[in-house]
Amino acid sequence: MKLNRMNVIVTVLSVGSIFAALGYTASKLPPAPNKKPPVTEAQVKPQENVAPATLLPQVGVVLATGEAYQAEVIGFGEAKPRFELTLSAEVSGKVILIDRQFESGQVIKKGTVLGKINDTSYQQALTQAQTDVAQAELDLLEEQREGEQAKAEWLRSGLSGEPASPLVLRTPQLAQATAALDNAKLALKKAKQDLAYTQITAPFDALVVSRDVQPGSYVQTGTLLGTLYSVAEVEVSVPLSEQQWQTLPAFDNAELAKTPWGVTVESADGLKQWRGYIERVEQHLTQTSRQRSLIVVVDNPLEQQSDLYPGTFVKTRINGQSIDNLWQLPSSSISQQGDIWFVDDNGLLAKSAANIAFEKGGFVYVTPMTNKQDMPAKMQIVKRPLSSFKVGTKVLAKVEV
Structure with a gap:
């Protein structure tokens, strides 16, 4: 069958148009990026054995050296009056008078007449x-x-x-x-x-804590009239551990009677301070805590710049003796488990149990580790140990002030 001449011409023109369109599109596309030459094994291998210092975990450390420091013992106790008197009737009869000073909160002098019995x-x-x-x-x-x-x-x-x-x-x-x-x-x-x-009188300078009779009350011998606290001084019984006693001088009660040992007494919030002294030390262990206590006295507690009321819970600061070869470390350097973390000569993390002698002013004073025979003059102690630390980890130590 013979092809129509017109059909052939149309077909040729269509094919030419398609190739022209493809050429135009290819001219508008961006050029293909140049491919890098392949990396050889000799170029990769040296980088695999290098551990950059920037990849090591960084820890802050303080340099600890053994020096002499004066110990300070912190103790806690309750301020109590030396005398707590339950005032009782000595004779029987009807109470015909109660003085205005015989009320709770009143401070009375020795011999003050508080009331009268018929x-x-x-x-x-x-x-x-x-x-x-x-x-x-x-x-x-x-x-x-x-x-x-x-x-x-x-x-x-x-x-x-x-x-x-x-x-x-x-x-x-x-x-x-x-x-x-x-x-x-x-x-x-x-x-x-x-x-x-028949005259109810105060046997010493006292604070009236309570009154338990009224005018017209009939009392028998021994009937409770009220409660009095002495105000000449308050005592604070401070129990101490055996380790705390070792940082204090060997107190003797006879010597303390001649030369009392000064003590700073503070309120629980630290906003108030009073000056006291150790009057005596007890010579027995309590059955509850199995500890021995010393007795701190503050004179005229209700005549201070800030009154020290009986019943106040206080903190005592007692200066002890000077102790040689201690590390002064920030309190944050002791882990929650009671350990000291340090960086050894090879840059590895290690730890040891902390033997704390005492604490003072935000620092802990620790006895150096005795099991380190080759211990350097300055130890790199981690300032803020983390719970995630592991012994033997390679770290980068950075000294902090």
Whole structure:
């Protein structure tokens, strides 16, 4: 079959148009990037054996050297009055007067009359005792006279030797009259004392903590009237561990009585301070803590610039003796497990149990590790150890101030 001439011409023109379009599109595309030559094995191998320093974990360290430091012992305790008195009635009767000072919070002087018990019966008892004493004195005088008369009659009788009975010279009668007078005087003394006890008085300078009677109350001997705390001084019992005792001098109570050892007493929040002293040390261990305590005293606690109230929980700072060869480290250098982490001569992490002698001013003072025979003069102690640390890890130590 013969092709139509017109169809052939159309086909040729179409093919030419397609090739022209492809050529135009290829001219607009960006040129292909140049390929790098392949890396040889000789170029890769040296880089695999190099560990750049920048890839090592960096830890901050402080340089520790053994020096002498004065120990400081921190203890805690409660400020308590030296005397805590439960004031009781000495005689029975009706309370007819309560003084305005006999109220909680009042500070009273020794001898202050706090109240009064009806004393009518005690006045009568005193009068009777005085009468009994006068009668006993009269009886004694009469007995002495009768004894002298009996002795004179015995001498006039002309009899030799001693009478057959002491009754002849009235010796027993005289002894009885003398004893009766002594008893009457003691009864008078008691009557005066009972009368004095009808006045409720403070036995020492005191803080009134509570009052337990009212005007009109009837009290018996021993009835609770109130509670008083002495205000001349407060005591703080400070229990210490055996390690803390070793950093203090060997205190002797006789020496402390002559030369008290100064102590700084602080409030729990550290905002208030008082000056105290060690008055004595206890010579026994408590059954609860199995520790021995020292007694710190603060004089005139309610006359300080900031009052120290009984019952206040306080912190005591006690200067101890100077201890040689200690490391001064920041408190942060002790891990939660109580270890010290350090960087050895090979740049590897290591650790040792911390033997803390004492703490002071944000620092801990540690006894150097004795198991390191080749320990350098300055140890690189990690300032802030992490819980993720592992012994033997290669690190880059950076000294911090």
